[in-house]
Amino acid sequence: MSTIEDRIRQQVKENDIVLYMKGTPQFPQCGFSGKSVQLLKACGAQFKGIDVLADQEVREGVKRFSNWPTIPQLYIRGEFIGGCDIITELYEKGELQKLVAGVKA
Amino acid sequence: MITPQDIKGLIEAGIPGARVEVSGDGHHFEAIVFSDVFAGKTRIQQHQLVYATLGDRMREQIHALSLKTVLPE
Numbered sequence: 001m002s003t004i005e006d007r008i009r010q011q012v013k014e015n016d017i018v019l020y021m022k023g024t025p026q027f028p029q030c031g032f033s034g035k036s037v038q039l040l041k042a043c044g045a046q047f048k049g050i051d052v053l054a055d056q057e058v059r060e061g062v063k064r065f066s067n068w069p070t071i072p073q074l075y076i077r078g079e080f081i082g083g084c085d086i087i088t089e090l091y092e093k094g095e096l097q098k099l100v101a102g103v104k105a
Numbered sequence: 106m107i108t109p110q111d112i113k114g115l116i117e118a119g120i121p122g123a124r125v126e127v128s129g130d131g132h133h134f135e136a137i138v139f140s141d142v143f144a145g146k147t148r149i150q151q152h153q154l155v156y157a158t159l160g161d162r163m164r165e166q167i168h169a170l171s172l173k174t175v176l177p178e
Binding site for chain 1: 148149152153156164167168171172173
């Protein structure tokens with residue numbers, strides 16, 4: 001088993017909500033990452049931001065892990081939810097709010 | 106530089122019969138894809154289908170592609 005996949009599996013298991021992003025929640029370095037942070041905050045989500053710019057291995061490893069070619073990537077309770085497009089669509093349909101509320105319960 | 110027409114062509118070739126609308130300024134692109142092939146698939150699977158048609162050539166440009174997949178009513 002490759003160690004990078006183990007590390008990612010560990011990260012998404014230990015944290016209910018994880019956003020692999022460019023930059024940090026305080027200082028997003030990309031529009032899509034920034035928007036995803038905004039939407040999560042709008043839902044009152046407590047989440048862990050992982051800056052893939054600071055770790056090239058994670059940046060490529062997470063794309064293989066989810067078979068998804070871009071960053072950001074959102075995981076809730078270990079499940080891959082999607083990138084910025086899907087996060088936005090979920091938010092507009094009120095589904096992101098339900099997912100986040102489900103974690104808090 | 107990749108153009109909206111390039112992206113439209115790749116998606117249509119990869120998902121026969123799909124109706125594809127692509128706009129963009131050369132850096133950021135928006136694509137809406139209408140196809141029955143999305144039936145019964147999660148949003149993630151639908152998007153993965155479209156990304157698969159774009160292949161490695163689009164590796165970096167995909168990042169700037171906002172994608173919407175729609176099941177025709």
